[in-house]
Amino acid sequence: MENQTPSQNPNSVSKFSFFQSNTAKMIMVGILSLFLLIPLNLVQSLIRERSQRKNEVTKEITQLWGNDILFYGPILKVPYKTYSETAVVDDKTKVTTIQKQAHLEYAYFFPSELNNKTNIEKVDQLKRSLYNPIVFKANIKFNGTFQDVSFDKISVNEEDVLWDKATILIKTTNLKSIKSDLKININTNDYSLESKSDEDNYFGTLETNSFVYKSNEKLTFSFEMNYNGSNSLQFIPVGKTTTTSIDANWDSPSFIGNFAASDTTKKVTTKNFHADWKILHINRPFSQQYTEKIPNLKGYSYGVKLIEPVDEYQQNERASKYGFLVIGLTFLIFFLIQTISKKSIHIFQYTMIGLALIMFYTLLISITEHSSFTIAYIIASSAVIIMLLLYSFSVLKEKKFPFFISISLLILYSFIFVIIQLENYALLVGSIGLFFILGAVMYFSRKIDWNTN
Template sequence: MENQTQHPNIPNKTSFFQSNTAKMIMVGFLILVLLIPLALVQDLITERSNRKQEVTDIVTQKWGKDIELMGPILKIPYKVITETEVIDEKTKQKTIQKYSYTENAYFFPDQLNHNTAINKIDNIQLGLYKPIVFKATITSDGTFGTVDISKLDLHPENILWDKASIIIKTTNLKSIKSDLRIKLNNKFLNLEAKSDDESRFDTLETNTFTYNPVEDLNFNFSISYNGSNSVQFIPIGKTTATTVDADWNSPSFIGNFATNDTTKKITTKNFHADWKIIHVNRPFPQQFKAKIPALKNYQYGVKLIETVDEYQQNERASKYGFLVIGLTFLIFFLIQTISKIHIHIFQYTMIGLALIMFYTLLISITEHSSFSIAYAIAASAVIIMLLLYSISILKNKKFPLFITASLTLLYSFIYIIIQLEDYALLVGSIGLFLILGSIMYFSRKIDWNN
């Protein structure tokens, strides 16, 4: 009887690479690879955002930068007399020699009121970019009460009352567009630029006048600026009241002092804000000798902002790129597993690149339109492209339509999150929870052992 040799079954060497596990590993690896072009897109967004900031700096350098105002301040010179003992080397006799030099005393007003009107300028543009620039008119009035020189340990006979002047410290001298003069009681004095050791502020100063220390000195002046970004004040009045009105709908109130919430009003077209600051709210006196210290830390005011500019929105959208690619690949993988339709890794790559192209389309269209319009155009283009591509590879219309509906919901969900501010995390967490639940539901009957 002829012996029959039985050959054991030889395992199929390609069976693992055709399994769901191998396909998941390859798709997962491809997702990681696609993070490289996604990172390049994010770098492009950063580059374009930096370019916008460079253009903004160029425009504001010529037009006018942030506006800061501290004043008016009453400046009164006084004599400082020193005595020096001198010994004659020959006779050894002692003599007293007196020397005198002049210093300045500075007095802040008792009452100070600032009324500011800000009007945005829409026709300033350089290339694709329109910086936030405006015209601002600041009208100030108030009163200097009787000065108390005893708090500075000064003697009345050393005060040069006939050499008094008014100074105003501000920024953006080159952007001032009005004649500069101040009304003191019933007399007008011109303000002229003076050199100052303090580099942060420029100084405007009047000619000298005779100050009467026993009567109030009322003042009134107005300055018109070309400015950008912000308007800020330093509350040097014993009582400082400030009002700002602007045709801008997204202010950011900055500095160490809060606005009056009962009178603050913000609409879709403009805003109104008030401040009232008294001397006990800030830790510096109403008078100084020799030099005024730096008081920048006590500034307050308003900054005109774009709540979320186009590059911030693009950056936020790109951060969801990993989620979009991962969920889209997962949908295709589940369809492939359920329908037994083979999708090649090259086809996954084309799908991933199409999803990456969404972000380049988004940023390029946004620079010539609004973010909402650009988002709608870019999302529609990618969804239509993937619809046509999936019809060709899946050989039917049922699954491609499901993919189209899923991508439409996903892009809509991401757009809503981008627009939200206070509730973005909450809505995003709920949405991702529902997406995870849906994936678990549709994948519950898949045999992962194949």
């Protein structure tokens, strides 16, 4: 019997032919694409780590400079007496006597009218390393009146009200960042505001010394406060009629809280914004006066939050989420060119191409931290496209296909950049784009004989 050499063995030839087939090459390229998800995931972890570092630095700076501001007041605080009776039995005589004991309680009254005008100035000199947190200086001017202050609704005798011990309270979350000498003008007289201990663990309390107030007397007030703050400024509408006007040199405000700014006067430009509020007591679910304790009102605030229009780390994270799409489509382009042109591209060369595509994201995040996202995207994508163009010249040994690859990558990166910039229409544009990409792949692959090696 004649012996067969390995090269003459039909089974060996069949196995060798399979590994040279289009099916085997597609499987290997697919496995490589999945394998490249590992370094792509590491890049995404790097982006999240850098974003977390930014948040830590921002938090550190804002704690030193001043946190978010939530303000409400002024509040008229009037003490009054209540009485309790206790039966006391004498041990010797067994005679019962009733002892009457006085207790001091407090009533809190909100203003009839409260107006404030606020000016916010963005501060830029607190940049630390690569990070520039949103911090500001706020000048807030208040004026208003207290009217019809009485104890009729709580059934307290007039002689039990200590009108000569009345004080004014102001509550705020950011006592440490107040930068002005605090005085309040009450009926043409100035009174100093001092920090007081309070059971409230959320708000800090400022209170005047006592002054003489008469029942149903109209009390006018005005005061001004200067703050260092960060991120947001909010108020609670304690006035029976509350009006607020805010101006700021910031182009990206987010109007937050339970009450909307007036659409007729609200104005946002590329350099600043203006907003007004007018809130009536019937618009809010709390009363004008309280006894014993004021309830938690922080859920009824309104105001503005200064936001970054586009966070560079969020843009980088969104870009990295399209990484698998870029790798898959690029490999598909090379695979179709390899199949059509009968050029051989080794799996190692596919690996180098995939790593070059992943390097795009490390370049993008590192350049973004020193520049804008747009500039970083142009530089990083241009570098990767040029690298793959030169590499394609070496691999494919001709000019037509490398230029086609470069144009395809340019279109792909441009398409992803547009999707990242869009918000409301990102899904729509992305779906339409992918539909056309699928159509292009079907068109160019329609005449390929997949049964040939």
